[in-house]
Amino acid sequence: MSAQQISARLAASSPRRGLVTGGACLALALAFASLSAQQNVQPTKFARAPMVQPPPQGEVEVLQVRGNLYAIFGAGGNITASVGPDGVLLVDAGAPAMTDKVIAAVTRLQREWAVRNTPKPLGFGAETRSSVADRHIPAPVKPIRYIIDTHADPEHYGGNEKLRNAGRTFTGGNVAGDIRDSTEGAAILAHENVLKRLTSGAEAASIPSDMLPTDTYYVDYYKLSQFFNGEGVQLIHAPAAHSDGDSMVYFRGTDVFALGDLMDTDHYPEIEVDRGGSINGILDALNKVLEMSFAEFRLEGGTMMVPGHGRLVDSGDVAYYRDMLTIIRDRVQDLRGKGRTLAEVKAARPTADYDTEYAAARGLSSTDGFVEAVYRSLEGGGVKAAR
Ligand SMILES: [Zn+2]
Secondary structure (H helix, E strand, O other): OOHHHHHHHHHHHHHHHHHHHHHHHHHHHHHHHHHHHHHOOOOOOOOOOOOOOOOOOOOOEEEEEEOOEEEEEOOOOOEEEEEEOOEEEEEOOOOHHHHHHHHHHHHHHHHHHHHHOOOOOOOOOHHHOOHHHHOOOOOOOOOEEEEEOOOOOHHHHOOHHHHHHHOOOOOOHHHHHHOOOOOOOOEEEEEHHHHHHHHHOOOHHHOOHHHOOOEEEOOOEEEOOOOEOOEOEEEEEEOOOOOOOEEEEEEOOOOEEEEEEEEEOOOOOOOOHHHOOOHHHHHHHHHHHHHHOOOOEOOEOOOEEEEEEOOOEEHHHHHHHHHHHHHHHHHHHHHHHOOOOHHHHHHOOOOHHHHHHHOOOOOHHHHHHHHHHHHHHHHOOOOOOOO
């Protein structure tokens, strides 16, 4: 074969070679894309909110919601935990009797995270290889940095003191030198009215100072000043809802809400009218959550919510709960408008068709309490007269 023939053949085959090379590049790109997708936040693994059985009495149960976010059930009120490279952030602290078990569960999550993120050996790097990475020594786990109190009920803030002292503050700038000060525990964030309640209410004298919020906000919302475990965390004030100091916490990257006592999947919400709570405030808050939520498909999956009590839910569950409360609110409002007294409204049983689902565990007397709270909060006008 002459040189001319060889070059002619090469020219003829080059488009095919180019195709083959292009195909290999595409395959590589796809492989990298799927690899990096695995490292990023994934769509929820739940086709819908899972129906998990409640843990046995006196035990806590941990459920991974998505990515670095976990729900801890059985600690009094539910706890939402973000566990990752920056340490631990907890929404609510559970009841004091359960705190040791909560700390054990959090420690286990921290260790699991450390094992999953053990540095890999660098391969054939010879003298540039890191001996620390090579020996597979996991980085020390980062402590509890933040506790967020959604409101001032003991089954939600009761674990504050022990959890705070098990952690360390997360800070920087000119106070960075204080980080290792062992007397400085985790920061406790809450709406200002939670601090007011815990320092001026009847129980104030029995609450030690380490149980109190260290940082409060008084406007509509509060944002952590920087990403925590790879995402923005926002506290949203729900005025006049369960009480006057409720915060919902939104994890913007993993797309998860911690709702506090705005929702309880097994019961009607507790509305503390004497502490500034109202039915319309709860409805406003749930509507706000629905405004900000996305369903993955036909109201299933997508944005997930950890309610203060009960199981993990998605926006379909929140919409159902909101509808149920709206219907009951409208019935009570209607009866009130017709001049019925509270006793007459109770006797009319405006919750009857929902009682098997939301009152069975507490008996009928708690339904009376709920109807009374709805009635009284409408008397005061609530946040908005009607929606
Ligand atoms: Zn509660």
